[in-house]
Every structure is written in structure tokens, then in C-alpha cells.
Amino acid sequence: AQTVTQSQPEMSVQEAETVTLSCTYDTSENNYYLFWYKQPPSRQMILVIRQEAYKQQNATENRFSVNFQKAAKSFSLKISDSQLGDTAMYFCAFMNNNAGNMLTFGGGTRLMVKP
Amino acid sequence: GAVVSQHPSRVICKSGTSVKIECRSLDFQATTMFWYRQFPKQSLMLMATSNEGSKATYEQGVEKDKFLINHASLTLSTLTVTSAHPEDSSFYICSARDGGGPRNYGYTFGSGTRLTVV
Numbered sequence: 001a002q003t004v005t006q007s008q009p010e011m012s013v014q015e016a017e018t019v020t021l022s023c024t025y026d027t028s029e030n031n032y033y034l035f036w037y038k039q040p041p042s043r044q045m046i047l048v049i050r051q052e053a054y055k056q057q058n059a060t061e062n063r064f065s066v067n068f069q070k071a072a073k074s075f076s077l078k079i080s081d082s083q084l085g086d087t088a089m090y091f092c093a094f095m096n097n098n099a100g101n102m103l104t105f106g107g108g109t110r111l112m113v114k115p
Numbered sequence: 116g117a118v119v120s121q122h123p124s125r126v127i128c129k130s131g132t133s134v135k136i137e138c139r140s141l142d143f144q145a146t147t148m149f150w151y152r153q154f155p156k157q158s159l160m161l162m163a164t165s166n167e168g169s170k171a172t173y174e175q176g177v178e179k180d181k182f183l184i185n186h187a188s189l190t191l192s193t194l195t196v197t198s199a200h201p202e203d204s205s206f207y208i209c210s211a212r213d214g215g216g217p218r219n220y221g222y223t224f225g226s227g228t229r230l231t232v233v
Binding site for chain 1: 149
């Protein structure tokens with residue numbers, strides 16, 4: 001079974017600065033996908049970024065980028081130029097391409113962006 | 116983009132009654148949908164995988180007779196909480212795969228249903 005660990009229950013960052021959220025996972029699989037989801041106070045889950053394990057290049061989406069270290073099973077999210085609207089819960093998630101395609105979520109990190 | 120509509124957004128019911136939650140994919144077909152439960156300030160816990168035209172697959176510890184899942188069409192999955200009790204009060208979220216193929220895995224989530232059993 002896969003496990004996903006987010007070691008930072010809460011983080012805060014000043015507006016316009018950069019913050020990195022940590023995520024590690026445990027799997028024996030080689031074919032999988034990793035995701036970061038944002039859940040604002042509305043509780044709507046929003047996809048932030050996605051990484052395919054077979055790709056060595058780190059995924060980027062505007063101010064969001066990941067540091068994917070496959071050997072270390074680490075998948076951190078970097079948010080640059082933090083904005084107040086980035087305040088939310090952030091969940092790291094793992095999907096095994098060979099086992100039902102369901103997502104396994106980490107425990108989440110609550111990010112507060114301060115003005 | 117892909118949209119999943121979940122209804123109702125909030126529901127209050129009396130103990131012992133049943134509540135049905137609907138999850139619809141509006142602009143794509145979803146052969147597989149997932150149902151999650153989220154307790155306050157906690158992560159999403161997968162309850163079951165809903166497969167169109169077949170029985171749902173339940174995670175360990177989830178009572179299939181209590182949480183009835185029906186996925187009768189490619190755009191609709193329903194979760195019925197039967198004989199609800201206060202401990203069933205929670206936030207329930209559905210999601211569906213919206214991918215265009217193996218290289219485009221994506222999951223779209225409904226907006227969730229807050230169930231309160233009194």
C-alpha cells in the first residue's frame with residue numbers, strides 16, 4: 001500500500017515571498033503520478049500541479065513548481081510570489097497507475113499567507 | 116474544463132433516516148467515480164470506488180450496507196447514507212477521472228456535501 005506524508009501541518013508565509021511545502025511518499029511501484037491539490041475555505045478541491053513519475057523534468061504551473069526527487073520519494077511544492085488567495089489547505093496525492101487509479105492523500109498542510 | 120456537480124451541498128437529517136448524495140459529471144463521461152469522507156481539519160479518506168454498471172469497491176472498514184453506492188450511468192453516481200447516525204456527520208466529496216488518456220490523468224472533484232445528522 002502506498003502512503004503519503006506531509007510533515008508540516010501548518011505553514012505561514014508573507015505575501016510576495018516564496019514557500020515550500022514538503023511531501024514524501026512510499027511505494028514500490030515505478031509507474032505512478034503525483035499531484036498537489038489546494039482546498040480553500042470553500043472546500044472545493046482544486047488541482048494545482050501534476051507530475052508523471054516517468055518524467056525527470058519538474059512540473060511547473062506559473063507560480064507553482066515542484067521538486068520531484070524520485071529516488072528519495074520526495075515531491076515538494078514551491079509557491080513563488082505568494083498571494084493572499086493562496087491561503088488554503090494543500091494536499092499531496094499519489095496515484096498508482098496499476099492499482100485502481102484512486103488517489104491516496106497526505107494529511108495536508110494548512111498554508112496561511114500573511115499580508 | 117471538466118465539471119463535476121455534487122448535490123446537495125448541505126443536508127440535515129434526523130437519526131434513522133436515509134440521505135442520498137448525487138455526483139454528476141456534466142461534460143464528460145465518468146466510468147469511475149470516487150467517494151471520499153473528510154473530517155474537520157483532516158485529509159480525504161477514500162470510502163469507495165464507484166464503477167459504472169458494476170458493484171462499487173469499498174475500502175476496508177467502510178460498511179457497504181450503510182453507504183450504498185449506485186453508478187447506473189456514465190454521468191451519475193449516488194451515495195446513500197442509510198439509517199444515518201450522528202457519527203455519520205461529515206463532509207463527503209466525490210471525484211471523477213476526467214483524463215483524456217493514460218498521459219492526461221486528471222481528477223475533478225465535486226464541491227462536497229456537508230451532512231449533519233441530528
